[in-house]
Amino acid sequence: MNFDLSDERQMLSDTLRRFLADKYSSTLRNEVLSDPAGLSREIWSQLAELGVIGALFDEAQGGFGGAGGDIAVVFEELGRAGVVEPVLDTAVLAGGIIADLGNADQQALVEQIIAGELHVALAHGEPEARYDLPYVTCRAAEDAEGIRLEGRKAVVVNAEASEYLIVSAREAGGLRDWEGISLFLVPRDTAGLVLQGYALASRGRAAEVVLDGVTLTPEMRLGTAGQGGDALTKAMARSAVAQMAETLGAMHTACEMTQDYLMTRRQFGKPLGSFQALQHRVAEMLIEMEQARSATINALGHLDGPDRDRQISAAKALMGQIGKRIAEESIQMHGGIAMTQEYDLAHFAKRIIMGDHRFGDSDYHLERFIDLSAA
Structure with missing residues (x-):
């Protein structure tokens, strides 16, 4: 099976990655986190102009995407850059519910969300x-x-x-x-x-x-x-996939930072990355991350199928376990610097761990998977 992105999704991924690399620094993130608004209005408007929010809605809703693959592409890049703006909560959760249930007047709010003019x-x-x-x-x-x-x-x-x-x-x-x-x-x-x-x-x-x-x-x-139950469960399922893709992006950054640190930090006259024991631990992190990617792809492939809830629970249970392992390994191999607010890894580690608790943690979803499998 071919898991390569389509040309349109690859273009969206590349554009969003370049934009965030240029605009979204750790300084900006810390400013947003300390701001009473909890977001940067400028970044939000620019994300809308790039079509990032529109990619989360289908054409009938005024967007140009809306499929599981579109959600995964957007949120993996947001997670990779550590974006704290509430794209998931406004667009996927609230916006998805309005798009599903809203009357003609309420549907106009979706257009405002896509344009970056409204938060819900x-x-x-x-x-x-x-x-x-x-x-x-x-x-x-x-x-x-x-x-x-x-x-x-x-x-x-x-x-x-x-x-x-x-x-x-x-x-x-x-x-x-x-x-x-x-x-x-x-x-x-x-x-x-x-x-x-x-x-x-x-x-x-x-x-x-x-x-x-x-x-x-x-x-x-x-x-x-x-x-309202059906619209809620659908929005929660799509949001759980978005959260997993975001966590996957954060894992990728945590692994990259760990590899870079091991190759630059020297101990006993040589880089830490030259020690075989640490090489093995990094290799295990990368293998685990690819397993998490496969689980996420499987979950998004079932978003519109009858086995949606069971497959999402299977992926979410695995993602929580892998995320905890990668966050802990990254921190341990960095040492004390990883616990400081000024160092980016602290943010990504918290993001990975807290991502497990949104829409049900790994223990909850493991039990849910067992129950749905037995039904």
């Missing part, structure tokens, strides 16, 4: 839910005044910089049923919506969200009542 955040996870995705206690009740939302949401990435939040709330069904979950498009300045923001360990910012008597009109519901 998904507020789905809850404090007690952990990785139990259908666990939704936030309630939506319709009365004479409209639809009232009551509840709390946790770790809503890019909430503070977003003009809208997509909020999941239960209108029917049991606590862990996908059926009965509705999605609502809530402007950030809506009365009763309270955000408490904080910095994340490896990227931008997130917020805890309180919905205290938030009142909406029925037109602010995405899709039909109680039917």
Whole structure:
């Protein structure tokens, strides 16, 4: 089987890599991480101009890509450069849901996302839910005044910089049923919506969200009542693949930095890279990384198939284990310098480790894979 990129995807990869190598320095990244906005508006606009955001949507949605291969190409390059802008959260998660469920007026928001003019955040996870995705206690009740939302949401990435939040709330069904979950498009300045923001360990910012008597009109519901589960699971699956591709790019950079360090750092009168024991450890890292690449390719190939969830869980479980190994080996072979904020490897190691915890960690997905295989 031929795993080479198509000409269009290779051009996208090359263009994005050159742009990020020229524009996205470690100094800029650290400035963004310390900025209350959690992103660089200039970089975001330039990514949109390059067509990076448009590559994550298909032609019917106003983009020019949208397939698993397009997602993987974009996010591997973003991960390789250590980009902290919330491309995944705005475009793949929130933007994908609006594109799937939105009416004609709401679809106009997708065009604004693609143009780099709008940010939207998904507020789905809850404090007690952990990785139990259908666990939704936030309630939506319709009365004479409209639809009232009551509840709390946790770790809503890019909430503070977003003009809208997509909020999941239960209108029917049991606590862990996908059926009965509705999605609502809530402007950030809506009365009763309270955000408490904080910095994340490896990227931008997130917020805890309180919905205290938030009142909406029925037109602010995405899709039909109680039917948001399918759109959520699809967006989560695509986001998990994007996260794996991003982690793969970060692994590549960590391995490159380790190899470069071993060839320049001298001990006992010779480069560290000349010692066979260290050569073997680097070789094992590279082999593991290629295994992670194969797992990611397999997962993106099943994004639109009936075995999607099982294959994604298989890849995510493996990716978490390999990522931890590569991050630890890179740090150990660098020594103390790898733990300093000023040295780039510290960021990439944190990014690899924290990437395992988004959309379910390796333990969760191993159990899920076993359950789906037995079903």
